[in-house]
Amino acid sequence: xxxxxxxxxxxxxxxxxxxxxxxxxxxxxxxxxxxxxxxxxxxxxxxxxxxxxxxxxxxxxxxxxxxxxxxxxxxxxxxxxxxxxxxxxxxxxxxxxxxxxxxxxxxxxxxxxxxxxxxxxxxxxxxxxxxxxxxxxxxxxxxxxxxxxxxxxxxxxxxxxxxxxxxxxxxxxxxxxxxxxxxxxxxxxxxxxxxxxxxxxxxxxxxxxxxxxxxxxxxxxxxxxxxxxxxxxxxxxxxxxxxxxxxxxxxxxxxxxxxxxxxxxxxxxxxxxxxxxxxxxxxxxxxxxxxxxxxxxxxxxxxxxxxxxxxxxxxxxxxxxxxxxxxxxxxxxxxxxxxxxxxxxxxxxxxxxxxxxxxxxxxxxxxxxxxxxxxxxxxxxxxxxxxxxxxxxxxxxxxxxxxxxxxxx
Amino acid sequence: xxxxxxxxxxxxxxxxxxxxxxxxxxxxxxxxxxxxxxxxxxxxxxxxxxxxxxxxxxxxxxxxxxxxxxxxxxxxxxxxxxxxxxxxxxxxxxxxxxxxxxxxxxxxxxxxxxxxxxxxxxxxxxxxxxxxxxxxxxxxxxxxxxxxxxxxxxxxxxxxxxxxxxxxxxxxxxxxxxxxxxxxxxxxxxxxxxxxxxxxxxxxxxxxxxxxxxxxxxxxxxxxxxxxxxxxxxxxxxxxxxxxxxxxxxxxxxxxxxxxxxxxxxxxxxxxx
Numbered sequence: 001x002x003x004x005x006x007x008x009x010x011x012x013x014x015x016x017x018x019x020x021x022x023x024x025x026x027x028x029x030x031x032x033x034x035x036x037x038x039x040x041x042x043x044x045x046x047x048x049x050x051x052x053x054x055x056x057x058x059x060x061x062x063x064x065x066x067x068x069x070x071x072x073x074x075x076x077x078x079x080x081x082x083x084x085x086x087x088x089x090x091x092x093x094x095x096x097x098x099x100x101x102x103x104x105x106x107x108x109x110x111x112x113x114x115x116x117x118x119x120x121x122x123x124x125x126x127x128x129x130x131x132x133x134x135x136x137x138x139x140x141x142x143x144x145x146x147x148x149x150x151x152x153x154x155x156x157x158x159x160x161x162x163x164x165x166x167x168x169x170x171x172x173x174x175x176x177x178x179x180x181x182x183x184x185x186x187x188x189x190x191x192x193x194x195x196x197x198x199x200x201x202x203x204x205x206x207x208x209x210x211x212x213x214x215x216x217x218x219x220x221x222x223x224x225x226x227x228x229x230x231x232x233x234x235x236x237x238x239x240x241x242x243x244x245x246x247x248x249x250x251x252x253x254x255x256x257x258x259x260x261x262x263x264x265x266x267x268x269x270x271x272x273x274x275x276x277x278x279x280x281x282x283x284x285x286x287x288x289x290x291x292x293x294x295x296x297x298x299x300x301x302x303x304x305x306x307x308x309x310x311x312x313x314x315x316x317x318x319x320x321x322x323x324x325x326x327x328x329x330x331x332x333x334x335x336x337x338x339x340x341x342x343x344x345x346x347x348x349x350x351x352x353x354x355x356x357x358x359x360x361x362x363x364x365x366x367x368x369x370x371x372x373x374x375x376x377x378x379x380x381x382x383x384x385x386x387x388x389x390x391x392x393x394x395x396x397x398x399x400x401x402x403x404x405x406x407x408x409x
Numbered sequence: 410x411x412x413x414x415x416x417x418x419x420x421x422x423x424x425x426x427x428x429x430x431x432x433x434x435x436x437x438x439x440x441x442x443x444x445x446x447x448x449x450x451x452x453x454x455x456x457x458x459x460x461x462x463x464x465x466x467x468x469x470x471x472x473x474x475x476x477x478x479x480x481x482x483x484x485x486x487x488x489x490x491x492x493x494x495x496x497x498x499x500x501x502x503x504x505x506x507x508x509x510x511x512x513x514x515x516x517x518x519x520x521x522x523x524x525x526x527x528x529x530x531x532x533x534x535x536x537x538x539x540x541x542x543x544x545x546x547x548x549x550x551x552x553x554x555x556x557x558x559x560x561x562x563x564x565x566x567x568x569x570x571x572x573x574x575x576x577x578x579x580x581x582x583x584x585x586x587x588x589x590x591x592x593x594x595x596x597x598x599x600x601x602x603x604x605x606x607x608x609x610x611x612x613x614x615x616x617x618x619x620x621x622x623x624x625x626x627x628x629x630x631x632x633x634x635x636x637x638x639x640x641x642x643x644x645x646x647x648x649x650x651x652x653x654x655x656x657x658x659x660x661x662x663x664x665x666x667x668x669x670x671x672x673x674x675x676x677x678x679x680x681x682x
Contacts, residue, residue, distance in 0.1 A: 029548055033577070189599060192599050290475065300527075304494060304498055307524025307525065308524070
């Protein structure tokens with residue numbers, strides 16, 4: 001039975017990350033302030049309650065199928081001249097890391113007496129995971145999804161509906177993840193008494209970034225003992241893709257205090273950071289305030305558009321978001337994590353490379369992390385032990401990949 | 410109609426207007442309008458028309474790409490405004506233009522935090538003061554986070570207007586007292602702007618509690634659409650805020666007719682108070 005005590009540091013009061021407390025906070029409408037105070041109080045009790053932890057870990061074991069495997073990628077290792085391991089979140093029930101967080105938050109919702117779950121989703125992976133736990137716990141569930149994403153992720157929409165959730169297409173703004181999050185916040189502010197907003201990333205107002213990182217830190221906490229058994233030592237480097245940043249935060253958090261481990265976050269460069277059509281918030285954005293926290297955002301900086309949120313672009317719906325979790329902003333600021341970006345084309349190539357080398361079809365989000373492998377090995381050295389967070393499987397993306405490769409299905 | 414004009418400092422102008430309405434024995438009529446809707450030029454005429462028709466205070470919405478606390482009517486207004494070139498710099502210029510035209514009603518800039526934050530809060534405070542803005546209400550800057558904007562604004566004589574909600578606890582009401590607001594915007598219901606207002610559910614005791622707890626006048630908003638709604642709220646509160654109903658008037662016909670349509674509803678609302 002493991003708690004969250006080695007899952008990274010607690011933020012400063014008010015949910016502040018970074019040396020000067022520059023990032024995070026609670027930038028939400030007054031109506032929601034009591035709700036997030038209630039949530040924080042409930043989380044502080046639950047996270048150290050043996051009964052809560054027992055139930056959480058039992059579900060992770062028996063329902064999700066944890067611990068997830070750590071697979072040595074033999075042929076890929078030989079290609080790049082390192083010991084490359086894949087942390088197989090793609091093998092989880094529902095096919096991605098998102099379920100780890102959803103199990104924990106749904107248990108918390110039930111403890112708090114909330115009757116109904118709502119969520120936002122981009123690629124649909126978090127929506128599917130939320131719909132799944134809603135079915136498991138017998139709770140009604142509404143999932144907000146940008147109309148653009150509803151169109152490009154039809155399979156996940158169908159999955160959510162089969163699981164009994166209502167999927168509500170969001171037509172406002174850019175009709176993607178950020179607009180789905182706006183609409184979920186409007187629902188929450190309207191139904192705050194009985195509704196639990198199950199945020200899918202390390203974003204949003206405090207306590208979400210902290211709580212979601214702790215719930216996802218099971219990823220990183222498993223890696224240490226698994227590598228110890230396989231290699232007799234810990235990793236030299238970890239690589240994970242970063243949209244909002246929950247799988248990266250979960251993988252990195254237990255290693256942040258260990259200076260021997262290099263950490264690499266990979267953002268989506270879309271058509272290329274220089275084209276303006278990308279989702280590389282940390283690499284090319286600036287500090288701003290979006291969806292309840294202060295962090296890096298993609299925002300217009302001057303002229304009449306000053307302060308308007310810019311639209312993100314990525315082939316991967318799960319990375320197509322103009323914000324990023326505030327703890328990542330703090331890790332960038334203090335240099336603890338190196339953030340790089342990979343284009344749509346890089347991700348497509350990496351997806352095919354992993355498929356052919358290892359027989360694993362990963363998600364387009366995940367493929368961004370795979371695409372940074374050569375650069376990471378060049379940085380940390382040949383023969384190093386490198387772990388890639390294999391955050392999700394690629395089944396949901398087959399239509400997008402086929403389209404991008406010019407194949408008609 | 411103007412209780413405080415001429416050389417009064419901006420913050421004094423807003424406080425004086427609330428006091429003048431009280432002295433007249435009626436609630437202040439606060440009209441929300443989005444800058445840039447339907448176009449930047451027409452929206453200045455709309456505001457002028459609203460003031461001439463009897464609005465005591467203008468809440469001037471700064472259009473934002475991600476208005477997560479607003480309902481469909483104001484979301485659409487913001488999208489129309491952005492499409493027509495509405496912006497934060499434009500809103501500041503509009504206030505300056507209104508002052509040039511001699512419109513002396515206090516103006517509260519109403520919006521989300523990212524635009525002034527990215528503009529730079531010091532620069533924003535200086536430019537807002539120069540334009541003739543009186544106060545700023547920032548939806549996603551609750552009292553816990555408000556100091557980072559309040560400091561620069563107060564240094565230039567501008568106020569912040571805080572929100573309180575049905576869910577706000579006594580401790581939060583006390584925090585609002587500490588910032589000495591010119592008035593408090595009390596959200597009549599848990600919801601987004603433009604939701605259905607139910608006068609029967611607005612407890613006068615709650616308004617009294619907030620007035621006593623904050624030591625400030627209480628203006629009530631969210632969902633007030635008709636003169637009858639306004640009259641009902643006006644019996645309980647120090648101010649009545651009407652937003653979505655006015656914004657809906659802008660969209661309800663030719664753009665050129667928007668000032669007249671808005672002025673007509675403002676006059677009816679004012680007559681009911």
